[in-house]
Every structure is written in C-alpha cells, then in structure tokens.
C-alpha cells in the first residue's frame with residue numbers, strides 16, 4: 001500500500017467565502033482556522049473569495065478588511081502556513097507585502113489558464129518576501145494538456161514552488177484530470193497540485209484521479225464550502241485519501257469535529273449541487289459566478305440557467321463578472337420581444 005505524504009490546503013476560509021457572500025468575520029475565521037490548525041492541516045487559505053483586494057462593487061464587499069482577516073488568523077494558528085490568494089489585476093504587490101508582514105507564509109498566485117505571463121511579477125515578489133508560492137492555473141478544463149504545460153512551465157520559470165491544475169468550473173471528469181496532471185508531472189520539476197469543484201459531483205473522485213497521476217498537493221473545504229457546488233469536502237477527501245493509503249498528516253476525527261461543530265453552524269445555506277451549480281459544471285462556467293448569476297436572474301426576471309448557458313457559449317472567464325449583467329439584460333430584452341410577437 002502506498003504511503004505517500006500529500007500536502008492538504010484547506011480553502012474553507014477563502015473559496016468558502018463565496019458561499020457566505022464574503023461575510024465571515026475575523027472571529028469566525030480565527031475559530032475555524034484554529035480548528036483546522038489543531039487537526040494538522042498544512043496550509044490554510046483565507047480572505048475574500050476573490051483574493052486580496054477582492055472586496056469591491058465588482059466582486060462584493062467582505063465583512064472586514066484583508067488585514068483584519070490575516071491578523072486574526074495568524075494570531076491563533078500555530079503550525080499551519082496561512083495562505084492568501086492573489087489574482088494579478090485585482091491584488092497588488094503591496095497587498096502581498098502587507099499580508100506577509102502580518103504573518104501570512106504562503107501565497108497562491110492565480111491566473112486564467114492561458115495567462116500565466118501576468119503572474120511573473122507577483123510570483124517573484126512573493127518569493128522575495130519568503131512566501132511559499134503556488135501558481136494557480138484557473139479554468140483548466142478550457143485548455144488541452146499541452147497548452148497547460150506551456151503555462152505551467154512559465155510559472156515554474158518565475159519561481160513557483162508548486163503549480164496547480166484548478167478546475168474552477170467543476171467541469172472536469174477523472175480522465176481529464178488525469179491527462180492534465182500527468183502532462184504537468186512530465187513537464188515540470190516542481191510538485192503539481194489539484195483544486196476541485198463539485199459541480200458534477202466528482203470532486204473527491206477527481207482528487208483521487210489527480211493523486212493517481214502523482215499530484216502532491218490537493219485542496220478541500222470543510223463541509224465542501226466553496227463557489228458553485230463547493231470544493232472537495234476536506235473531511236470526506238481526507239477519509240478517502242487515508243483509505244487509499246495516502247498520508248495527510250491530519251487527524252480525521254478533529255476534521256470531522258471542525259466541520260460539524262465549528263463550520264456547519266456558521267453556514268448560511270447548505271452546500272448542495274442545485275440546478276445552477278450543476279449547469280456551471282455542465283456548461284464549464286466559473287464557479288464564482290454562482291451567486292452573481294442568481295442575483296442577475298432575479299433582477300432581470302430571467303432564468304439563471306439561460307444566463308449560464310450563454311456565458312458558457314461566450315467563454316466568459318473570471319474578471320468578466322460585469323458581462324453577467326449584460327447577458328441577463330440581453331436575455332430579458334429577448335424575452336420581452338418574444339412576448340410581443
């Protein structure tokens with residue numbers, strides 16, 4: 001039986017922020033982070049769902065400032081690395097510097113799967129600040145493995161410590177995950193990671209598929225809290241990994257307690273695969289469009305599923321959230337014209 005040690009990153013406090021409209025308080029974060037830390041999780045990612053400086057009209061305002069979250073969590077975490085997410089164009093090098101000064105020890109620099117170029121400065125600054133630095137290639141289902149390899153090599157050349165295949169839309173099936181992870185494993189010398197979304201109900205299965213091809217880093221969220229249908233559910237994923245013979249360095253019982261007794265009471269809605277989450281995965285649309293699309297549908301009186309199908313057709317990606325309103329508006333006009341004919 002294999003005994004490979006896998007590094008777990010828990011994203012309840014960052015990806016999970018999408019599901020609570022970024023309204024966790026610094027105290028909520030400290031409480032959950034402390035439970036994750038005691039359970040032995042290696043990396044705890046925190047902050048606004050869209051990363052440093054994500055709090056805005058475009059992405060939604062968070063309950064507190066980035067600094068307050070980093071400070072609160074770093075005060076209580078004893079062994080884990082506290083990580084922040086940064087999307088170049090949203091967060092700046094200065095935001096990274098502030099997070100590092102307050103005690104963050106890791107940064108995940110995320111770009112659309114074809115845009116690794118724009119991560120160069122941020123990856124370099126992150127390394128200069130002494131942070132463990134992850135290159136995070138989002139919407140990985142949109143490109144074939146050979147394209148992903150080109151982009152991953154760039155992130156490696158900028159100094160990333162790990163490069164991730166990020167299934168932002170929860171659109172990949174196990175074969176697609178295996179193809180991408182194995183291509184990256186052959187092409188780069190740094191470890192490869194995998195970040196799942198559960199829109200097609202296969203987040204944990206996809207994570208196991210990534211591990212079967214040698215991924216060394218995987219992500220989860222307690223209770224699955226994350227954009228769209230959420231992420232691989234940390235406590236479930238860890239149970240499956242342990243059964244499959246992987247070591248995670250975590251205490252499963254403590255993770256289950258953290259999910260059940262600490263996170264669940266703070267959730268504002270159940271993390272399920274509803275129709276909108278399902279169509280996100282089916283149409284290959286960014287999971288963090290979930291609430292934006294629901295709100296736009298309500299505002300313009302159109303079907304949220306129609307919005308998502310159109311966004312998928314137009315290949316709209318992260319950073320183009322304003323297009324959701326345009327699409328909803330155009331659909332509402334069509335419906336009004338249709339009613340007149």
Ligand SMILES: CC[C@H](O)CC(=O)C(=O)O
Pocket residue numbers: 015049050051110138139166167168169195227287288318
């Ligand atoms: C908006 C950033 C996004 O939530 C990052 C991420 O977790 C993903 O692309 O899956």
Ligand SMILES: [Mn+2]
Pocket residue numbers: 015168195196197226227287
């Ligand atoms: Mn995600």
